[in-house]
Amino acid sequence: MGGSETVGVEKPAGKKAPLMSVEEAIGLVTAGVSALGVEQVAVALADGRVLAQDLPARRTQPPADMSAMDGYAVRGADIAQTPARLDVIGESAAGRPFAGAVGPGQAVRIFTGAVVPEGADTVVIQENTSRDGDIITTTAPTAALRNVRKKGCDFTAGTPGLFAGRRLTGRDIMLAAAMDHATLPVARRPRVALLQTGDELVLPGTGTGTGKDSEIVVSNAFGLAALARRAGAEVTDLGLVRDDLSAIRAVVEQALSGAFDLVVSSGGASVGDHDLMAPALRAEGVELFVHKIALRPGKPLMFGSKSGVRVLGLPGNPVSSHVCAMVFLVPLLRALQGDAAPGPATAPARLAVDVPANDVRRDFMRARMDRHADGSVHVTPCASQDSAMLSVLAAADCLLIRPPFAPAAQAGDPCDIIPFDD
Ligand code: AMP
Ligand code: MG
Secondary structure (H helix, E strand, O other), X not given: OOOOOOOOOOOOOOOOOOXXXXXXXXXXXXXXXXXXXXXXXXXXXXXXXXXXXXXXXXXXXXXXOEEOOOEEEEOHHHHOOOOOEEEEEEEEEOOEOOOOEOOOOEEEEEOOOOEOOEOOOEEEEHHHEEEEOOEEEEOOOOOOOOOEEOOOOOEOOOOEEEOOOOEOOHHHHHHHHHOOOOEEEEEOOOEEEEEEEOOOEEOOOXXXXXXXXXXXXXXXXXXXXXXXXXXXXXXXXXXXXXOOHHHXXXXXXXXXXXXXXXXXXXXXXXXXXXXXXHHHHHHOOOEEEEEOEOEEOOOOEEEEEEOOEEEEEEOOOHHHHHHHHHHHHHHHHHHOOOOOOOOOOOEEEEEOOOEOOOOOOEEEEEEEEEEOOOOOEEXXXXXXXXXXXXXHHHHOOEEEEEOOOOOOEOOOOEEEEEEOOO
């Protein structure tokens, strides 16, 4: 049966199975994984999607030399001395350029975002001029070429501005839109099926509510679905399955039928009499690896595939299922979209308190961040690291990583964290 990671829970005695490192396990799960396919989506809907091809600019930006300020377009040589007197011969506004050219001794009234007329190369801001009818006089010096955005200084037609494998941010889709792309080629979303096993499990709101029995209200799939959707997946919850071999086999058969790219189970992954995920998966023809991973919180990780459908078996303990999903599921989903940086992404921080030496398992401790005035982030592990305690998981805002065999460390020492990004 699945054990808990809390202090005071007895560890089984006897010979220990060899442990696989977390890095090796991530490698096993993501080996040979590439994007599932490409689809075009409207640029407005591309936030968070992974770009499938390099994206060249379809135009040059700015398309011409443009004014960065409100003022007067002039020839730089004409304003080398202050004061300089110039004739105003016309106006250039955004979207309404001046048709003629600026000759010696001439100026054109210009506004931000307007094309700098032929002949002019400098904009004198209006605050540095005085105007009398169609004559302006400069009142302060302006260096030649000032206040002009040169044609193509942002990007030029044909040059890639965004690259394949990039998970697009809101800023990226601004750039894509400005490069004149109405649709973007992105990796299609992995289709994920979730299933949760356990005779004790009931859906929220459906239990007896007496508190006298052994019912547990399910939580895992909600966290797994949230992580998977944020990682770009399309998620289908196949619901609860009893600890019964034929019941599990029936759901697994459905999940492997081709409607999904990845099947994620929680629970039943250990070696107790009621842990039936591995036998059920094998009986349905899944080529399966079950490995004990050197991580905490966590249990054996199941990973396999059948006819191109991948299967990831996560532990049942809620905190373990969530942490293992952050470490294995999210990088796998990103790799299935061709993401060049599938993660898990860590960030540097400092310990806020002393921590003891670690054992063989990479520890992902639930922790809280505190940002100091100098910008440094100081991390305190939560008092309980029990792998069943959801109140602690919800109160945490990051995972503090303690590498295998890390020596005792003191407050102020550097450390790595995985910030929760939800
Ligand atoms: P298992 O891995 O099936 O042995 O489950 C380990 C522990 O996690 C047990 O205490 C289960 O009740 C609990 N558990 C299993 N699945 C879920 C779930 N989907 N939601 C919440 N708790 C679960
Ligand atoms: Mg169970």
